[in-house]
Amino acid sequence: MAYFLVFRVHNAGLISLIPLSQLSAYRQMEWENLTSVSEFFLLGLSAQPEQQEVLFGLFLSMYLITVAGNLLIILAITADAQLHTPMYFFLVNLSLADTCFVSTTVPKMLANIWIQNQVISYAGCLSQLYFFLLFGMLEAFLLAVMAYDRYVAICHPLHYIMVMSPGLCVCLVSASWIVTALSSLLHTLLLDSLSFCADHEIPHFFCDINPLLSLSCTDPFINELVIFTIGGLTGLVCVLCLIISYTYIFSTILKIPSAQGKRKAFSTCSSHLSVVSLFFGTSFCVYFSPPSTRSVQKGAVASVMYTVVTPMLNPFIYSLRNRDIKSSLRKVIWVRKIHS
Structure with missing residues (x-):
């Protein structure tokens, strides 16, 4: 029956x-x-075999420049007592975040190209995602904090030492670390609760949150809601801090009577403003664009801009054009030569 x-x-x-x-x-x-996933396949930026050597050499060069440049900044600032000021304290943390940020994604990509193996384990993928979100959001917070530092230095120069006290600087950096660590953990745990289909190919060179959500067989509504609420809220806080700070900065610069004084004041924040535009512009295009307009190729190119190019430009834009940093580097190199 x-x-x-x-x-x-x-x-x-x-x-x-x-x-x-x-x-x-x-x-x-x-x-x-809906079986449990043990590994993913990172397809990278190109599937053409003749382009793999070019990509390997290009990304290896950018990675070495990024790490060497940011480590030199950290060494120069920590070795020179005259650079122990709030601006350079934030710059040390930004250089550290840039080094960790680029080290989260590029070494795995280089290893995959070298051994010609695109596999990444499930645990390794989630770990990469966590640290990628952590250091990416940390850089955004540090850029916002540095904008506030420039606001106090330009708009209230006589009160700069009193306002930007060591305690406030430590609190701002510590709060940035705590908020980004908790937010990254929340995104990673929510992604871990999803089930994935038989197709485990990620059309990217690292485990990013949007490509992983597209592979899910379960409804990622909660994940997307958290991305647009918490991610949007944290991004809004950083953007508002940047907009308000630079509104006061530009209004103060316009009130300076001499043209030389205007150029000198603007030069102290022009480099920061250019990096902010590059970092936030590309990251917003990747994470906050409508799903109907998203393109895998455009997203990968935009990701390269803010995950590799921006950290590489940081030593040149922020510090290697700074006379104090150059002087400190010369002292460090000269002392090492004398000891050797």
């Missing part, structure tokens, strides 16, 4: 009568498509 059950399938409004003997087979097939 055959038994029948009323069973609603995934297509909305479609109800069919399925024999009980076929229902178990249907559920078994459905569970096989």
